[in-house]
Amino acid sequence: MLKYGRSLSTKLLNICIASMCKAQQLMKSETVIIDGIRLGVLPDVFTYNTLIDAYCRFVSIDAGYSVLHRMKKAGIAPDVISYNSLIAGAARKCLLSRALDLFEEMLQSGIRPDVWSFNILMHCLFKLGKPDEANRIFQDVILSSVDPCPTAFNIVINGLCKSGYTSNALMLFRNLQKHGFVPQLYTYNILLNGLCKAGKLRAARGILVELRDSGHQPDAITYTTVMKYCFRYRQFHRGLEILSEMRSEGYTFDGFAYCTVIAALIKIGMIKEAEEIIEQMQRSGIEPDVVAYNTLINLYCKQGRVGDALKLLDEIEKSGLESDAYTHTIIIDGLCKAGDIEGARRHLNYMNTLGFGFNLVAINCLIDALGKEGQIDQALKLFESMEVKDAFTYTILVHNLCKARRFLTASKLLMSCLKCGFKTLRVTQRAVLDGLRDSGYTNEARKLQSKIRLARFIH
Incomplete structure (x- = not known):
C-alpha cells in the first residue's frame, strides 16, 4: 500500500511539473520538486526528462544539459528519452556538431538509440541542407538495424522533396510500398506538395488519383496544395476544376483555400472571377482572418479602390485582429499607384507608430511612385535617408x-x-x-x- 501511495504521489508530481513546464513556469516547477522531496515524494526519470525538454525549448541547450548532471547526482540514470530531448534541442537551434556530440555521449553511456534518435538527426541534417548525410542514416541505420516508423519515412520523403530531390522521394515512396508500407494521408500530402513545387503536375495528379483509390479521404490541404500550384503554373482551368470538384465532393473548404484561389485570380487579372469567389466565401459564413483580409485589400488596391481597402483595415482593427506589415505594405503600394503620394507617406508614418519599424518594400514603392510622378529629387532624398x-x-x-x-x-x-x-x-x-x-x-x-x-x- 505504501509503495502504491508513493507511485501515485510521484505521478501527481509529474503531472504538476508537466503542466508548469508547458506554461513556461520553470522556476515554479523547480520549487514544486523541492517541496515534493521534503514531503518524501521523490522525482523519477520522467520528472527530469520533462525538465530537460522544457529547458531546451524555453531556455538553452546548456540549461537542459545541466539537468542531466542533477539526475546522476540523484542516483537516476538518464535514458534514451533524456538524450533525445537534448539532441532535439540542439537540432532546433541547428547545432549539428552539438547534436552529434550528444549522440556519441549517449552511445558511450551504453544507451541504445531508438528510431526517434535517428529521426531527430535526419531532420536536423535535412534542415541544414545535408540531404546525402540524412539519407545515409536512413539507408545504413534505420532500414538495417532499427524498426522504422511512418514518421521516419515522412521525414525522409519531406526532406528529399525540400532539397530538390523529388524524383528520389517518389522512388523511395514506391520502394517502401513494395515492402509493405501503407502511406497515410499526411505522407500523400507531403509528396503532393513536393511534386507540385517541382512542377510535376501530371505526377501529382496521379498521386491524387492513387490517394482516392487507397480509401483515404483528401482534406483541404490536399486539394489546396494541388490547386495552388495549378494556378502558379498557369493551369487556371485545372485549378478551378479542382475548386469545383472539392465543393461537389463535399470536402471542407476553409478560408485558406478561398484565399489561395482569390490571390491566384487577382494575380492573373481575373478580377471579376475573384469577386465571385469572395461572394461565395462570404455566403459560406467563413470568418475572415488576417490572411483573408490581406487578400481582399490586395484585390481592392488592384482595382484602385484604396478607400475600400482602408475601410477593411478599420474592420480588422475593430474585429480584434492584428494587421501585419504586409497589410500596410499593400495599402502603401495601392496609394502610390493611385498617385496619392502624400497619403502613402502618412500611412508609412502611421505604420511606424504601430511598431512595425523599417519596411524596405513599402519605401521602395514610395521611391518608385515619386520617380513616376516626376519628383525624382524627392526620390533621391528618400534614397539617401535609407539605412538599408x-x-x-x-x-x-x-x-x-x-x-x-x-x-x-x-x-x-x-x-x-x-x-x-x-x-x-x-x-x-x-x-x-x-x-x-x-x-x-x-x-x-x-x-x-x-x-x-x-x-x-x-x-
Missing part, C-alpha cells in the same frame, strides 16, 4: 533616373549598386549605357562598362 537598401531599391531609382534623362546620376548609382555586390538586370545596365552614349558621355559609358564586367567576374 536592396537591389530593387537601386533598380527602381536607376530606371526612374533614366526616364528623367539624368544618366550621369544613374551611372553613379549603378556603380554604387555593383560595388555593394547587388545584381542588376542587364536591361537596366543597357538603359544607362545607351543613355550615356546618346548624351555624349562616352568616357563615362566606358568606365561603367568596365565596372559591369568586373562585377560579373567577381560575382
Whole structure:
C-alpha cells in the first residue's frame, strides 16, 4: 500500500511539473520538486526528462544539459528519452556538431538509440541542407538495424522533396510500398506538395488519383496544395476544376483555400472571377482572418479602390485582429499607384507608430511612385535617408533616373549598386549605357562598362 501511495504521489508530481513546464513556469516547477522531496515524494526519470525538454525549448541547450548532471547526482540514470530531448534541442537551434556530440555521449553511456534518435538527426541534417548525410542514416541505420516508423519515412520523403530531390522521394515512396508500407494521408500530402513545387503536375495528379483509390479521404490541404500550384503554373482551368470538384465532393473548404484561389485570380487579372469567389466565401459564413483580409485589400488596391481597402483595415482593427506589415505594405503600394503620394507617406508614418519599424518594400514603392510622378529629387532624398537598401531599391531609382534623362546620376548609382555586390538586370545596365552614349558621355559609358564586367567576374 505504501509503495502504491508513493507511485501515485510521484505521478501527481509529474503531472504538476508537466503542466508548469508547458506554461513556461520553470522556476515554479523547480520549487514544486523541492517541496515534493521534503514531503518524501521523490522525482523519477520522467520528472527530469520533462525538465530537460522544457529547458531546451524555453531556455538553452546548456540549461537542459545541466539537468542531466542533477539526475546522476540523484542516483537516476538518464535514458534514451533524456538524450533525445537534448539532441532535439540542439537540432532546433541547428547545432549539428552539438547534436552529434550528444549522440556519441549517449552511445558511450551504453544507451541504445531508438528510431526517434535517428529521426531527430535526419531532420536536423535535412534542415541544414545535408540531404546525402540524412539519407545515409536512413539507408545504413534505420532500414538495417532499427524498426522504422511512418514518421521516419515522412521525414525522409519531406526532406528529399525540400532539397530538390523529388524524383528520389517518389522512388523511395514506391520502394517502401513494395515492402509493405501503407502511406497515410499526411505522407500523400507531403509528396503532393513536393511534386507540385517541382512542377510535376501530371505526377501529382496521379498521386491524387492513387490517394482516392487507397480509401483515404483528401482534406483541404490536399486539394489546396494541388490547386495552388495549378494556378502558379498557369493551369487556371485545372485549378478551378479542382475548386469545383472539392465543393461537389463535399470536402471542407476553409478560408485558406478561398484565399489561395482569390490571390491566384487577382494575380492573373481575373478580377471579376475573384469577386465571385469572395461572394461565395462570404455566403459560406467563413470568418475572415488576417490572411483573408490581406487578400481582399490586395484585390481592392488592384482595382484602385484604396478607400475600400482602408475601410477593411478599420474592420480588422475593430474585429480584434492584428494587421501585419504586409497589410500596410499593400495599402502603401495601392496609394502610390493611385498617385496619392502624400497619403502613402502618412500611412508609412502611421505604420511606424504601430511598431512595425523599417519596411524596405513599402519605401521602395514610395521611391518608385515619386520617380513616376516626376519628383525624382524627392526620390533621391528618400534614397539617401535609407539605412538599408536592396537591389530593387537601386533598380527602381536607376530606371526612374533614366526616364528623367539624368544618366550621369544613374551611372553613379549603378556603380554604387555593383560595388555593394547587388545584381542588376542587364536591361537596366543597357538603359544607362545607351543613355550615356546618346548624351555624349562616352568616357563615362566606358568606365561603367568596365565596372559591369568586373562585377560579373567577381560575382
